[in-house]
Amino acid sequence: MSDNGKPTLLVTGASGKLGQRVLELLLEANAGTIVGATRTPEKLAAFAEKGVIVRQADFHDGASLIKAFEGVDRLLLISTDTIGNRLDQQIAAVKAAEAAGVKHVVYTSIANVQENSTAQAGPDHYGTEQALIASKMGYTFLRNSIYTDMFLVTLGQAIASGTLYAASGDGKIGYITREDCARAAAAALTDGFEGRRALDITGPEALSQYDIAEIASAVSGKPVTYVPLTLEALIKGMVGAGLPQPIAEMIASFDAATAKGELEVVTNAFEELTGRKPVSVADFLAANKEALTQPAAAH
Numbered sequence: 001m002s003d004n005g006k007p008t009l010l011v012t013g014a015s016g017k018l019g020q021r022v023l024e025l026l027l028e029a030n031a032g033t034i035v036g037a038t039r040t041p042e043k044l045a046a047f048a049e050k051g052v053i054v055r056q057a058d059f060h061d062g063a064s065l066i067k068a069f070e071g072v073d074r075l076l077l078i079s080t081d082t083i084g085n086r087l088d089q090q091i092a093a094v095k096a097a098e099a100a101g102v103k104h105v106v107y108t109s110i111a112n113v114q115e116n117s118t119a120q121a122g123p124d125h126y127g128t129e130q131a132l133i134a135s136k137m138g139y140t141f142l143r144n145s146i147y148t149d150m151f152l153v154t155l156g157q158a159i160a161s162g163t164l165y166a167a168s169g170d171g172k173i174g175y176i177t178r179e180d181c182a183r184a185a186a187a188a189l190t191d192g193f194e195g196r197r198a199l200d201i202t203g204p205e206a207l208s209q210y211d212i213a214e215i216a217s218a219v220s221g222k223p224v225t226y227v228p229l230t231l232e233a234l235i236k237g238m239v240g241a242g243l244p245q246p247i248a249e250m251i252a253s254f255d256a257a258t259a260k261g262e263l264e265v266v267t268n269a270f271e272e273l274t275g276r277k278p279v280s281v282a283d284f285l286a287a288n289k290e291a292l293t294q295p296a297a298a299h
C-alpha cells in the first residue's frame with residue numbers, strides 16, 4: 001500500500017497495445033500508485049510524464065522481475081506474444097511476484113483453457129494458471145476470447161475479394177475487443193477482490209465465419225462469402241502468401257480449436273466486472289468501416 005492509502009498496481013508488458021490502454025484507464029480512474037514494467041522503458045516516456053513509475057522488466061531476466069515487482073500490491077501479468085515459448089518465463093514472473101510480496105495477480109489467459117487445448121496458445125496459459133494456483137497469492141484469470149480487432153488485419157482482404165477463407169467450419173467464437181479486455185483488466189486490478197476467480201471475458205454473442213461474412217457484407221455494402229477450407233489448405237495458403245510454416249500452423253490452430261467448438265464461450269462476466277456492455281462485432285466493424293474498406297486494407 002502506498003503512502004496515499006491506495007494500492008500500488010503494476011502492469012507487465014506495459015508498452016504493448018493492451019498494456020498501454022490499461023495504464024491509461026488506471027490513470028483516468030486515479031486508481032493508486034501505478035507502475036508500468038516493460039522491456040523498453042523509453043516507450044513509456046509519455047506515461048512517466050503523467051506520473052506512471054516506469055521500471056525495466058523482462059520475463060527472461062528473473063533478477064529484473066523481483067526488483068520491478070518490489071512494493072507492488074496487485075499485478076497485471078500480461079501474457080507475452082511468444083506463443084509456445086513463454087511458459088517458463090511466465091512461471092518465473094509468477095514466482096518473482098510471490099517472492100516480492102504481491103498479494104493478487106490478474107492474468108490474461110484464454111477462453112476454455114486446457115492443458116491439451118487445440119489452439120497452440122492454450123497449454124502456455126494452462127501452465128501459467130497452474131503456477132498461480134500453486135502459489136499462495138490471490139488471482140484473477142481473465143480468460144479472454146479472441147480479439148475482435150484481429151479483423152482489422154484479416155477482413156479488409158476478404159471484403160476486397162468478396163471471399164472470407166477460414167478453416168473453422170461452422171464453429172463459433174465469443175469475440176471481444178481489445179479495448180474491452182483492457183477495461184476488464186483495469187477493473188480486476190482496482191476492484192480490491194482478494195480471493196481467487198476465473199472469469200470468461202467474452203463479447204455479447206458467439207459468431208461463426210458465416211455470421212462474420214454476413215456482418216462484413218452489411219458493413220461494407222459488398223457481398224462477402226465465407227468459404228470453409230481444410231486446415232491443410234489454410235496452412236498452405238498462408239505459407240504461399242509468405243508466412244513461415246510454424247506461424248501458419250499456430251494461426252491455423254485457432255481455426256481448428258474453433259471448428260471443435262473450443263472457443264464458443266459467452267458469459268456476462270465482462271458486464272458484471274465493469275458495469276458496461278461489451279462491444280459487439282457488428283458495432284466494432286461499423287466503427288472501423290473506413291479502415292476495412294480503404295484500398296490499403298486489401299493488402
Ligand SMILES: NC(=O)c1ccc[n+]([C@@H]2O[C@H](COP(=O)([O-])OP(=O)(O)OC[C@H]3O[C@@H](n4cnc5c(N)ncnc54)[C@H](OP(=O)(O)O)[C@@H]3O)[C@@H](O)[C@H]2O)c1
Nearest residue numbers: 013014015016017018038039058059079080081145146147
Ligand atoms: N485474445 C486474443 O485474441 C489475443 C490476440 C493477440 C494477443 N493476445 C495476447 O494478449 C497479450 C497482449 O496483447 P497486445 O495486443 O497488447 O499484444 P502486443 O501489443 O503484441 O504486446 C505484446 C506483449 O508481450 C510482452 N512481452 C513480450 N516479450 C516479453 C518478455 N520477454 N517479458 C515481458 N513481456 C514481454 C510485451 O511487453 P513489453 O514490450 O512492454 O516488454 C507486450 O506487452 C499478447 O502478448 C498475447 O499474449 C491475445
